[in-house]
Structures are given as structure tokens and as C-alpha cells.
Amino acid sequence: MTRTGCQAGGAEVAALLAVMTLDENYSTDALAARLGWTMSATRMMIQTAQDTGVLWQNYQGASKGPILWVRRERKRESAAEPARPVGELQGYEQQWRIFRDLCMLTRTA
Numbered sequence: 001m002t003r004t005g006c007q008a009g010g011a012e013v014a015a016l017l018a019v020m021t022l023d024e025n026y027s028t029d030a031l032a033a034r035l036g037w038t039m040s041a042t043r044m045m046i047q048t049a050q051d052t053g054v055l056w057q058n059y060q061g062a063s064k065g066p067i068l069w070v071r072r073e074r075k076r077e078s079a080a081e082p083a084r085p086v087g088e089l090q091g092y093e094q095q096w097r098i099f100r101d102l103c104m105l106t107r108t109a
Contacts, residue, residue: 016045017054017071025058025068 019034020026032042046069049055058068 012041012045013049013052016042016049020055020069020071022071025070027068031069 015035028042032039046055056070056072058070
């Protein structure tokens with residue numbers, strides 16, 4: 001399922017990607033014209049391809065004008081697992097002791 005809640009087929013996404021050249025910008029209406037699809041069907045396929053990570057929104061364009069899409073060879077990393085630091089925290093215990101001492105200094109009797 002896509003963000004729109006509609007079932008999208010892999011053949012339609014493959015057809016969308018087939019008309020796109022790598023690293024070239026396309027607007028939604030240009031893709032719809034190339035494929036002969038309606039704008040809503042094209043938007044649904046763009047969202048599906050974007051969810052799989054093979055289609056990216058190009059943010060380099062001006063703020064006015066159509067949204068541009070670009071096909072990339074690499075896929076986005078999944079956001080399922082957040083990055084975690086590896087190894088020991090340095091200076092953590094010292095900072096904790098400094099904070100504790102400061103709290104004890106401001107403590108009223």
C-alpha cells in the first residue's frame with residue numbers, strides 16, 4: 001500500500017522508471033504526458049516509487065514552479081533503525097559528578 005492507501009502494481013512503477021533517465025529532472029505533468037496516464041495515477045506511482053527509494057524529490061530548484069522528480073541509482077537508507085553511537089561515552093562520568101556537586105552546593109540545609 002502507498003501513502004494514498006491505494007494498491008500500486010510493480011509493473012506501473014517499472015513503466016514510470018523506464019521513461020526516466022538517471023539524474024534528470026521531470027515534472028509530474030511531463031511524466032503523465034510521456035506515459036499517457038492521468039495526473040492522479042502518475043502522482044500515485046511517483047509516491048510508490050518514492051517510498052521504495054528509487055525516486056527522489058529534487059529540492060535544488062526554485063521555490064516557485066512545479067515539483068521536480070529525479071531518478072537515482074542508489075536507494076535511501078531505511079529510517080527504521082536510528083543511528084546509535086558506538087563505543088564508550090567520553091567524559092560522561094566527569095560531567096555527571098560536576099553536575100551533582102553543583103546541585104549539592106545550591107542545596108539548602
